[in-house]
């Protein structure tokens with residue numbers, strides 16, 4: 001192994017989780033002297049893997065219920081002594097197309113080498129006709145995104161795809177939200193597009209973590225309530241993916257054995273009560289049963305779950321009794337879910353996102369209040385909740401970064417889950433992707449965790465050498 005390459009992997013790995021870093025921050029994070037951090041950063045800049053980024057002020061402390069966007073840049077512009085700090089961010093070797101596919105919305109864009117997000121397109125989805133429908137949708141999305149970004153397919157290194165799914169072992173992919181998802185999706189998509197396709201399964205928590213100001217919290221949970229319910233977490237700057245990349249599936253904690261059927265096949269899961277589609281389903285049933293309401297039954301039938309939840313939220317604010325009763329059921333159960341997180345993980349910070357709760361501080365407060373009776377020593381705990389701040393563009397950037405740097409910690413993508421185009425449109429035009437793709441083919445898929453590049457911090461990290469640790473003690 002080339003001298004310095006291990007620490008460079010650690011630095012790339014760290015930079016995946018930070019929108020902008022300074023050399024002093026790197027020195028603290030990787031337990032190396034500042035001069036070493038400077039030369040590591042200079043090496044990445046020379047190789048075109050990192051770049052200077054503009055600095056803007058960020059709040060020194062996390063602000064509860066602060067929904068302001070801090071897209072594009074996140075860096076502390078001055079040190080505590082007021083000296084300007086030079087900030088660095090990742091740079092990509094080539095533009096990459098990105099598609100974020102949730103149950104109720106698909107978004108796409110191209111992320112260029114300087115991490116600018118170009119040609120963003122969003123499309124609400126009422127329903128997707130199986131895997132073939134999803135592939136057709138991604139093709140249409142790419143056909144709209146590329147001209148908007150002023151690029152051609154041959155300019156791309158490939159496609160980074162994020163979908164609401166979890167890997168089950170090295171060769172299987174499953175989703176409680178998108179029942180047609182399986183391991184054949186990425187290879188079929190790669191064939192259809194003529195581009196390599198890499199899956200990035202949990203970009204949102206990384207997007208949120210990238211925006212946190214220093215000092216970073218020791219642990220952070222991202223509670224997501226959208227088309228699914230999950231609570232992934234980062235502890236000690238490492239995503240905890242679990243043994244089989246299944247950690248954080250709060251949505252499938254069953255609260256009632258005879259509750260509604262969940263997409264995972266079991267009953268009474270939190271997700272079966274509290275996800276966007278579950279909320280809409282329950283409200284529609286109430287309307288069918290003749291409960292009086294101002295809600296528009298036709299809209300709830302036609303619209304995407306996202307738009308339908310917006311409609312229910314409007315009615316809730318206006319005091320509609322059906323919306324109030326329905327959301328009471330949801331808040332009660334989300335409160336129990338939140339208490340489970342607090343009792344089990346006791347994190348420094350819980351970022352709350354997903355389209356059900358995002359930008360609805362009054363709903364988050366309902367959930368927080370209803371968690372109290374279920375929370376151990378509730379009165380002595382501080383409120384660790386904060387509203388999610390990462391924008392769609394921030395998430396798309398994370399997908400692009402993980403497309404190019406899945407090997408930051410030497411974890412090859414699983415050939416079973418990643419799609420390699422047989423005749424890549426840019427096979428000759430992207431020299432950087434060639435060695436990486438060869439490496440990916442050369443190694444058998446043997447590690448489930450490799451299927452989730454956004455959780456790549458889960459692998460063991462080399463401990464700092466004793467001498468360096470003692471220097472910093």
Ligand SMILES: [Zn+2]
Nearest residue numbers: 252262264269
């Ligand atoms: Zn479930």
